[in-house]
Amino acid sequence: xxxxxxxxxxxxxxxxxxxxxxxxxxxxxxxxxxxxxxxxxxxxxxxxxxxxxxxxxxxxxxxxxxxxxxxxxxxxxxxxxxxxxxxxxxxxxxxxxxxxxxxxxxxxxxxxxxxxxxxxxxxxxxxxxxxxxxxxxxxxxxxxxxxxxxxxxxxxxxxxxxxxxxxxxxxxxxxxxxxxxxxxxxxxxxxxxxxxxxxxxxxxxxxxxxxxxxxxxxxxxxxxxxxxxxxxxxxxxxxxxxxxxxxxxxxxxxxxxxxx
Amino acid sequence: xxxxxxxxxxxxxxxxxxxxxxxxxxxxxxxxxxxxxxxxxxxxxxxxxxxxxxxxxxxxxxxxxxxxxxxxxxxxxxxxxxxxxxxxxxxxxxxxxxxxxxxxxxxxxxxxxxxxxxxxxxxxxxxxxxxxxxxxxxxxxxxxxxxxxxxxxxxxxxxxxxxxxxxxxxxxxxxxxxxxxxxxxxxxxxxxxxxxxxxxxxxxxxxxxxxxxxxxxxxxxxxxxxxxxxxxxxxxxxxxxxxxxxxxxxxxxxxxxxxxxxxxxxxxxxxxxxxxxxxxxxxxxxxxxxxxxxxxxxxxxxxxxxxxxxxxxxxxxxxxxxxxxxxxxxx
Numbered sequence: 001x002x003x004x005x006x007x008x009x010x011x012x013x014x015x016x017x018x019x020x021x022x023x024x025x026x027x028x029x030x031x032x033x034x035x036x037x038x039x040x041x042x043x044x045x046x047x048x049x050x051x052x053x054x055x056x057x058x059x060x061x062x063x064x065x066x067x068x069x070x071x072x073x074x075x076x077x078x079x080x081x082x083x084x085x086x087x088x089x090x091x092x093x094x095x096x097x098x099x100x101x102x103x104x105x106x107x108x109x110x111x112x113x114x115x116x117x118x119x120x121x122x123x124x125x126x127x128x129x130x131x132x133x134x135x136x137x138x139x140x141x142x143x144x145x146x147x148x149x150x151x152x153x154x155x156x157x158x159x160x161x162x163x164x165x166x167x168x169x170x171x172x173x174x175x176x177x178x179x180x181x182x183x184x185x186x187x188x189x190x191x192x193x194x195x196x197x198x199x200x201x202x203x204x205x206x207x208x209x210x211x212x213x214x215x216x217x218x219x220x221x222x223x224x225x226x227x228x229x230x231x232x233x234x235x236x237x238x239x240x241x242x243x244x245x246x247x248x249x250x251x252x253x254x255x256x257x258x259x260x
Numbered sequence: 261x262x263x264x265x266x267x268x269x270x271x272x273x274x275x276x277x278x279x280x281x282x283x284x285x286x287x288x289x290x291x292x293x294x295x296x297x298x299x300x301x302x303x304x305x306x307x308x309x310x311x312x313x314x315x316x317x318x319x320x321x322x323x324x325x326x327x328x329x330x331x332x333x334x335x336x337x338x339x340x341x342x343x344x345x346x347x348x349x350x351x352x353x354x355x356x357x358x359x360x361x362x363x364x365x366x367x368x369x370x371x372x373x374x375x376x377x378x379x380x381x382x383x384x385x386x387x388x389x390x391x392x393x394x395x396x397x398x399x400x401x402x403x404x405x406x407x408x409x410x411x412x413x414x415x416x417x418x419x420x421x422x423x424x425x426x427x428x429x430x431x432x433x434x435x436x437x438x439x440x441x442x443x444x445x446x447x448x449x450x451x452x453x454x455x456x457x458x459x460x461x462x463x464x465x466x467x468x469x470x471x472x473x474x475x476x477x478x479x480x481x482x483x484x485x486x487x488x489x490x491x492x493x494x495x496x497x498x499x500x501x502x503x504x505x506x507x508x509x510x511x512x513x514x515x516x517x518x519x520x521x522x523x524x525x526x527x528x529x530x531x532x533x534x535x536x537x538x539x540x541x542x543x544x545x546x547x548x549x550x551x552x553x554x555x556x557x558x559x560x561x562x563x564x565x566x567x568x569x570x571x572x573x574x575x576x577x578x579x580x581x582x583x584x585x586x587x588x589x590x591x
Contacts, residue, residue, distance in 0.1 A: 078477040097468035097535040107477045118459040
């Protein structure tokens with residue numbers, strides 16, 4: 001039975017193998033509502049594989065996932081979405097040749113009349129108004145509601161993707177390198193939106209190589225090294241130096257208070 | 261209603277905290293207008309060189325008649341090209357369906373016309389299923405269907421034409437304003453489909469970035485099959501109209517239609533790389549092709565030179581309209 005203390009997602013013994021490559025080995029991790037978990041690790045550590053498994057792109061080779069205390073099999077991105085898991089991948093999963101309103105509602109468009117599926121008739125005005133409200137609430141500024149999103153800056157696209165996660169009451173949002181290639185003001189906006197997600201009770205996994213981001217925005221940190229969880233610690237209990245050495249050295253260190 | 265999908269007016273500059281300036285390149289702004297310019301240019305050219313024959317109401321009616329069937333097929337092709345695929349089987353589709361309808365008309369008369377979109381859709385469905393579930397590229401699937409459908413046409417007809425009844429529905433459809441009205445209706449419906457339905461939106465999404473569309477949970481496979489089915493249906497319908505215009509189903513009809521259909525779509529501004537497209541553009545592109553053919557015939561240009569000119573117009577239009585920024589690798 002799920003209660004306030006139950007993690008949104010419990011990962012136990014997760015393994016993923018691609019042919020002869022063991023991308024993930026025996027990973028245990030809890031993801032809590034309203035908390036930003038930083039996921040760090042060098043390239044090839046398994047961060048990408050882990051989030052793709054959680055978001056239904058990959059099926060695990062072994063291990064178990066429990067969502068809101070119930071065991072689940074996340075067999076596809078649609079299943080992940082139905083559980084409330086939204087990913088904001090590095091390339092943002094925004095369709096470049098559609099406008100922001102279309103992207104906000106992609107796959108879940110508002111429609112007129114009785115038609116279902118592919119024949120649904122779009123309610124463009126309603127969707128645009130909805131988008132406007134979302135942007136106002138989150139204090140996001142974009143130059144035009146009608147431009148294709150590939151004409152927006154990286155930070156604006158990131159903001160729209162995050163707005164989408166909030167709009168659809170995502171329960172877990174996975175941000176993959178969200179501040180990479182952004183200008184400083186845009187980075188700060190993304191960090192503030194990330195804290196906003198957490199304050200809405202949403203669980204957040206924040207993948208980054210940027211240690212300053214980690215210290216600024218995360219509550220806990222999990223470090224992967226060669227497919228295994230090398231360390232898990234509270235952000236306020238650690239330092240930049242320690243984080244870096246754990247990423248590189250991968251020595252095991254688990255804080256006592258985080259042990260179940 | 262007949263607006264270009266996703267080509268909205270240039271956004272105003274907005275000086276806010278996070279500003280962006282979007283400079284649409286000259287090519288991007290020109291893209292839908294190349295077709296209009298080509299059309300006006302051709303009309304002007306032929307109007308000057310052969311005013312008596314070209315600039316008559318009767319001749320314009322002929323142009324519209326001739327472009328109608330091409331428009332129908334090209335409208336279906338537009339959706340296929342928007343998703344980044346190609347349908348080379350439309351010409352053979354037209355022949356097979358036209359022939360079967362002609363044969364059926366000996367039994368059920370004009371009612372046979374209503375079979376045509378469904379027969380065509382069946383052919384399109386087979387294309388779509390082989391493409392999606394067989395994992396065969398659309399170019400190859402539809403190239404194969406081009407041969408298969410043409411072969412079947414010759415087999416069922418024994419190589420001979422089959423006449424349509426001299427009166428009835430087919431004659432109504434085969435003569436003005438039949439085809440013209442059908443095109444108008446189809447163009448409006450297709451524009452609505454592209455701009456205002458989930459089908460149209462997902463067509464653009466799949467064309468824009470198929471992988472992301474899939475990751476976002478869009479029914480990509482179903483959509484692709486539906487697009488090919490639609491293209492087939494419209495090709496079949498085109499076959500029915502062409503047969504009505506000619507008065508018979510013939511084994512060689514529709515030959516080469518796939519190339520003129522693709523040309524019409526591309527001249528109309530739809531990008532071969534997918535993700536954007538316009539029904540109105542396709543219609544103007546069709547008119548460009550028909551006007552060109554008509555004018556060259558009037559000027560008495562030999563058929564060989566006609567082929568050269570048709571190819572030159574196509575390549576020229578694509579050179580002007582292709583969005584090079586988006587095409588990182590040219591194949």
